[in-house]
Amino acid sequence: MCELLGMSANVPTDICFSFTGLMQRGGGTGPHRDGWGIAFYEGKGVRTFHDPAASVNSEVARLIQSHPIKSHIVISHIRQANVGGVCLVNTHPFQRELWGRHWTYAHNGQLTAEIFDWPLGDYIPVGTTDSERAFCWLLGEIRREFPKAPTLAEEQERLSLFIQERCDRLRSLGVFNMMLSDADRLYVYCTTKLQWITRRAPFGEAVLQDVEVKVDFGSETTPDDVVTVIATEPLTTNETWHPLKPGEFIVFRLGEIEHLSEENPPLPVS
């Protein structure tokens, strides 16, 4: 299994604090030694760092921890390999272009080998993981159903429902905790383990679980900032994180929930 970390914010925000917690689990407090990666969206652009080494030992991870990159969407993944060897080509997040947008995806879980029989569309895996195979299948399905990008709100809602339905199918093959983004929205699907928290004014102090670090968000934010963080396990000890239910699907945009799977009503905001 692996660990996921995502962020959706209404202002460019750095993820140094949460990433500092996550990287400890990459061979430190957690067993996820088989590589890590992170993607930062800046407008429609995205920059990605991949390292097949354990994050707790990674020079690149140390740089990201100490060198704030402001972003409105982040997807990060630390890997404990099951299907597919430990190498750069199998290191999440994975990316492809659709409609002139960079799509980024990371997966935690394991799917049965049946995924390798599902017919692909226009995207072909480069590596050997079930995760990248599922991504190529999913994006191929989206491209087939939506040859052009949704422009109207109702088209976007139809796209969200379509992604949700395809994630339900993937979940039928095993554990499928997933984050997906097109530079505008962060799509999150849960089979077993994902939790989220939205931070907004009045901001308080947060204390990391995996390493002795705390931050006072009040001194780093403005009153209008809205920042949602999603992670496999809560990263802080003094805040209330909201667990997603099995089969729950949430679309975040600018830090807020835009779409939520119907059978799972919103959890109360603390």
Add this chain to the structure above:
Amino acid sequence: MCELLGMSANVPTDICFSFTGLMQRGGGTGPHRDGWGIAFYEGKGVRTFHDPAASVNSEVARLIQSHPIKSHIVISHIRQANVGGVCLVNTHPFQRELWGRHWTYAHNGQLTAEIFDWPLGDYIPVGTTDSERAFCWLLGEIRREFPKAPTLAEEQERLSLFIQERCDRLRSLGVFNMMLSDADRLYVYCTTKLQWITRRAPFGEAVLQDVEVKVDFGSETTPDDVVTVIATEPLTTNETWHPLKPGEFIVFRLGEIEHLSEENPPLPVS
């Protein structure tokens, strides 16, 4: 205009020495302050670093300079913007997937606005540069002509000739110095400025042009290593670099020349 740096090697090799020279030109000894990027292939995998800031001031560039990443193909680019704003989405190298391979591309030069009228295939630009537009056009053309990856040597030769012919068309729109790779080969096309050097045993000492650094390759290599470096301008002062002619196209594989455009015979090896 911009500067390009490429490498093709028969063993995983770090590019720290050449990159140290190149990065000085990104706001130091050269005017290319508008971002930089580098892609390292490791097997079929590729990791890319992009930074919209000047390389001479970049923390990420310093990391790459000091933290050797062993690779058999590298493509790097430092940018002085002409078409398209200075932002992450316009920062080279650009990437797309074709046939389950990551294709990476960087361009130095400028094309007329006519490039924006050329019909695209399956790849759509995310940013606003002439460079990315030309890449999407080129890769769309390859995909249309070769729906499947070449497997035989003669198919590969046909692909090389096809890329060369499409580059000739792009050159009709302006300056088109380009590097392109599919993880196996490094395709290089010259309109105005590109030079290459192949280093092999007996290895000697090399002295950088842009900063006081020298390296003794003899102490860092084995006798079988073959490493070709291609750059906009020679990076060293004490070696003989071979200029490409206008319209010259070379395909490098494992450090050696695999294909060379016919009208431009190979230059003598020093």
